[in-house]
Amino acid sequence: MFVLKILAYLFGYVTLVVSGRTLEKFINLATRRGIYFWDIRRLDADRIMIKARLNGVKPLRHIARDTGSRFKISHRMGLPFLLGQARRRKTLTFGAVFFLVVLYCLSSxxxxxxxxxxxxxxxxxxxxxxxxxxxxxxxxxxxxxxxxxxxxxxxxxxxxxxxxxxxxxxxxxxxxxxKTLPPPDTGDNPSDIFAAKAGLVRDVMVLSGQAVVQEGDTVFPGQLLVSGEIWPPEALDPGGAILDVEPRLVRARGIVNARVWYEAYGEAPLVEEIHEATGREEKRVTIRVSGREFVISGPRRAPFKTYEVFETVREGPGWRNYALPVEIVTTVYRETKTRLVRHDRPEAVRLAESQAREILKERIPRGAKVLNERVDLVLAGAGEKLVRIQVIVETLEDIGEEKPRSP
Amino acid sequence: MGWRDLRKKVRRTMADILEIPGEIALDLPKIILVGNVQVIIENHRGIVEYSADSVRVVVPAGEVTVRGRELVLRNILPDELCIEGRIESLGFV
Missing domain, CATH: 3.10.20.310 (membrane protein fhac)
Structure with a gap:
């Protein structure tokens, strides 16, 4: 019954007031003709009120004539009437549509x-x-x-x-x-300073701890520079007896400046091949059904001798874990042309050098002071159309790296 | 016993044996009464009288009279109708 109500609303229905002497006959005839109506209510001795579908009103006219009764439409309900109203009130309709459009837009x-x-x-x-x-x-x-x-x-x-x-x-x-970070090391937990990279020590300044290296020493990565163990003076006495003394543990602090060398290598060809797009392109659309491809439009084979391929795949709509095994593949072939570019020697050198410097820039820490730098031309093998450049940079930097002592 | 009565008797016996519902085999109305608020009559043949106090419906075996107050024909289809209101009595003629 609920479905019937919804259908009635969708197709529109009217409330009719029927007046006549033989209203029962009117009802029976209409029912037998298949005109559906409902909510029949007696108003007085010769009037009833009924609800009927919009498409039943016309046949009811004939039945009313046959049974000698008349009817008047008292209310119109349902979608068709609302639409008619909407057509009359254009601004209101526009407002409602506008509202929905705005709502939709805002929801994105x-x-x-x-x-x-x-x-x-x-x-x-x-x-x-x-x-x-x-x-x-x-x-x-x-x-x-x-x-x-x-x-x-x-x-x-x-x-x-x-x-x-x-x-x-x-x-x-x-x-x-x-992240649960380890507590920042602000306290005086015992620690040592190790070399982070290889270098030649130029000066050592110890704030706390015991220096192990001195000026002029060559150190390797991982070598102990400043120790957090401080032995009492008597324990260091070479001639003295072995004493039962414990070292005092401190947090090693200090600056170990050392000269560090970096080298990087760059190369540039004298003749370079460049693939350039010529601007000509062809588009191909294919449907891929479970691995098999069907060309819808465009060329079957690649239309150019040298080309680049761009492929975009659009999958069909899926539902949960199920995906339609149909894909639309759009392939764009762009014709390319190979062009030889000749660099003269100075330009190739410049290119190679900037390439090498780019590498160095990443490796040299920000605080390092550049002492010296050298650009070497590395001899290329015979027949190679290459320029090879080696850049060596000498810096002065603090190579110390503090590491906590394991207890 | 006439030919007609014999046929009716045979029909009823067959319906009993095969356990076919009576309203199908014997062309009887099926009337559902829900409390005193609703009557559903299936297999009707049209209405004879309708007013707010009484509804008379033709059924294959005769006529059904529903009496009450504020009776409304909620629904009417070729073979089914539904009456709502405060029902006081239901009678067969």
Whole structure:
């Protein structure tokens, strides 16, 4: 019955007031003709009120004529009448449609950003990182990828171990898990200073601890530079007897400046092959059904001699774990042309050198002072059309690296 | 005993043996009364009288009279109708 009500509403129905002497006959005739009506109510001796479907009104006219009764429409209900009304009230209809469109548009933005799971890191900081990654109040949902935001936040705040972003409707919830960092080493836990890299020691300045190396020593990575053990003077006396003394353990502090050499190598060809797009391209659309491809439009084979291929695959709609085994593959072939570019020698040298310097830039720490640098041309083998360059940089830097003593 | 009565008797016996519901085999109305608020009559043949106090419905075996107050024909289909209201009595003629 409920379904009938909905159908009646969809197709529209009317409330009729029927007046006449033989209303029972009217009802019987109409029912036998298959005109469905309901909610029949007696108003008085010769009037009843009925509800009937819109498409039944016309046949009812004939029946009314045959039974000598008349009817008047008192109410019109249902969708067809609403539509008619809507047609008359254009501004209202426009407003309603406008409202829905605006609602839909607004629902594709993120309006609320929540942060969850943080203990030590302030919400503001996480929100700022999210903003930099592209998620903020008012961000369009199609403009960012969830995993990119997650990675971005993780990258910006190193204290975060894990970030989860969940966008539900217009709300985005950032869930973070903080790293449990070891307590910062501010105390005086015993430690030693070791060499972080190989170098030639130029000066040693000890603030606490015992220097093990001195000026002029060559040290290797991992070598002990300043020890955190301080032995009493009598224990160091070479001629003295072995005493039962314990060393005092301190946190070793000091600066060990050493000359460090870096070298890097760069090369540049004298003749370079460059693949350039000529601007000509062909598009091919294929349907891939479980491994087999059917060409819909475009060439069957690659249309150029040298070319680059760009492929985009669109998968069919899936449901849960089931994916339609149909894919639409759009392949774009772009013709390329190989061009030989000749570099003259000075230009190749410049290229090779900048390549080598690029490598060095990453390896030399920021605080290092450059003492000396040398650019060498390495002889290339006969017949090789290459320029090889070696750059050697000598720096002065603190090579000490503090490591806690294991108890 | 006439030919007609014999046929009716055979039919009833067959219906009993085969356990076919009576309203199908014997063309009887099926009347469902829900408390005193609703009557559903299946297999009817049309209405004779309808007013707020009484409804008379033709059925294959005769006529059913429903008396009450504020009676409304909630639903009417070629073979089924539903009466709602405060029902006081239901009678066969």
């Amino acid at each position: 933005f993120v309006w609320f950003v929540q942060v969850d799971g943080n203990v030590k890191i302030a919400d503001r900081e996480i929100l700022r990182a999210a903003r930099e990654a592209g998620l903020y109040r008012g961000a369009a949902k199609w403009r960012f990828e969830v995993f990119a935001i997650e990675d971005g936040i993780k990258e910006k705040i190193p204290e975060i171990a894990w970030v989860g972003l969940e966008v539900t409707g217009t709300r985005a919830v950032i869930t973070v898990a903080e």
